[in-house]
Amino acid sequence: MSTPDEAKGQARLSINEATVKYATVPQVVQLCRDAGIESVGLWRENVADFGLEASAKLVSEAGLRVSSLCRGGFFTAVDPDARAEALASNRAAIDEAAALGAPTLVLVAGGLADGDKDLAATRERARQAIADLVPYAQAKGVNLSIEPMHPIFAADRGVVSTLGQALDIAETFSERLSDGRPVVSVVVDTYHVFWDPYLAEQIARAGELGMIASYQVGDWQLPLASDTLLSRGYMGDGAIDFETITRQVMDAGYTGDIEVEIFRQEIWDDEPAEVIATVADRFSRLVAPFC
Template sequence: MQVDGLSINLATIREQCGFAEAVDICMAHGITAIAPWRDQVAAAGLDEAVRIVKANGLKLTGLCRGGFFPAVDAVGRQKAIDDNKRAVDEAAALGADCLVLVVGGLPGSSKDLATARRMVTDGIAATLSHARAAGVPLAIEPLHPMYAGDRSCVNTLGQALDICEELGEGVGVAIDVYHVWWDPDLAAQIVRAGRMKRILAHHICDWLVPTKDMLTDRGMMGDGVIDLKGIRRLVEAAGFHGAQEVEIFSADNWWKRPAKEVIATCVERFHSCCQA
């Protein structure tokens, strides 16, 4: 039976299988929407990945990831822009709904967050005309503040929407509950995102207490403290009714379990914990 409204970010089973096997497992569980990572696509080969997507009638809720714009010099910044344009081309070939941007943190030994954020905005701006021509929206994914130094200096939905306002059409946001659930301004910013029509993706997992690793200890939905249904209600009230995309990095738990078990659990938890 097809599971409507659920997408699997293939990072969720990245340690167990490659692109083709992951697709087969998702399809066997009635899931026809996925979000692969660029390294997974590259390992399969872009042409083969496109063939698999088309042969199975898959919907791609996003391609992960572009971004990492800040750099210590102009050469590094241009290298990032060039790579983001390649990522746009890959997303276009795969028919992805958006290219997800993890924008990057402080370059080198810098402590200047304001300048890093300016580099992010300028880098997205330099990529945007290429993305518009390819028909690929760019989805800024604000990350939890614990990643401000190394992975993303855009840490709230409000900051991401400020960039969207500055740059105009073709840029939106990916709302990942893991990164934004704590924000006291979240409800108001989701309303703002809806008013701007900038919600491009909705990612789900859970925040474990305690969290043992900053990157690879995300929880399965229902195992933590995030109000998944409440956030989904806000997202839908703001006008986004696209799939909820499960993205779980879990080195000591879910990445060690059989992929079929993980996906079956995702389906069960989606029905029991996530639907508004």
């Protein structure tokens, strides 16, 4: 028997679709229902495959909450056409987040352009791209959350490398949604930020700013996979102290769902229902008790 507090923590579990990568939106919805999971983090590609309106209807009728839409961003291009294309894609993502009722659209900045080595200029282009998207997001009532990525990805995928840097960018925007939330917020993903010696302070700062739009969990499992993107592991299989970080995020006032997001080939190759069962079990022991 779980105590009421434990059940309350467990009810915040959200399955990020990336954890069961090969499942379609209807399959993920069914998996969540079968496992008594109330929330799902959706990916644009999967939603497009099943159809935006159909996905929104299915999730809503299943009584599931949408915890986030992944993912916008990748807007660091130097080339004007590529930049315009990235911004158009992000505006479409904002429309999709609105249609799905997702509380936030997660943004991954993108990396250095081919042959470019100027991280500072690339970071400024990422900030400018967010500035360009803010009016549209505000008009559509969609929060944009900047996801700092582990520095392992600084060159090729995400030039926003720390929570502090993400907050420095987010703080340059003062726009608010009609519900009072900032238009621009941040994501705290354990995998990307656990190593940061200033994590506790920055989580507290994010809380004071009301800027934690999403909390995602996944473990740092060594050795790294040859495709380093796929090195995330189940909570408990790696080096991350989920109790400490989860307490910090809760102390910072975060009240939303908690997404389990794991990119890992062996997990993708497993039976999705077993993956969900493992996720729910690990979450119940390593995350839920602290929220």
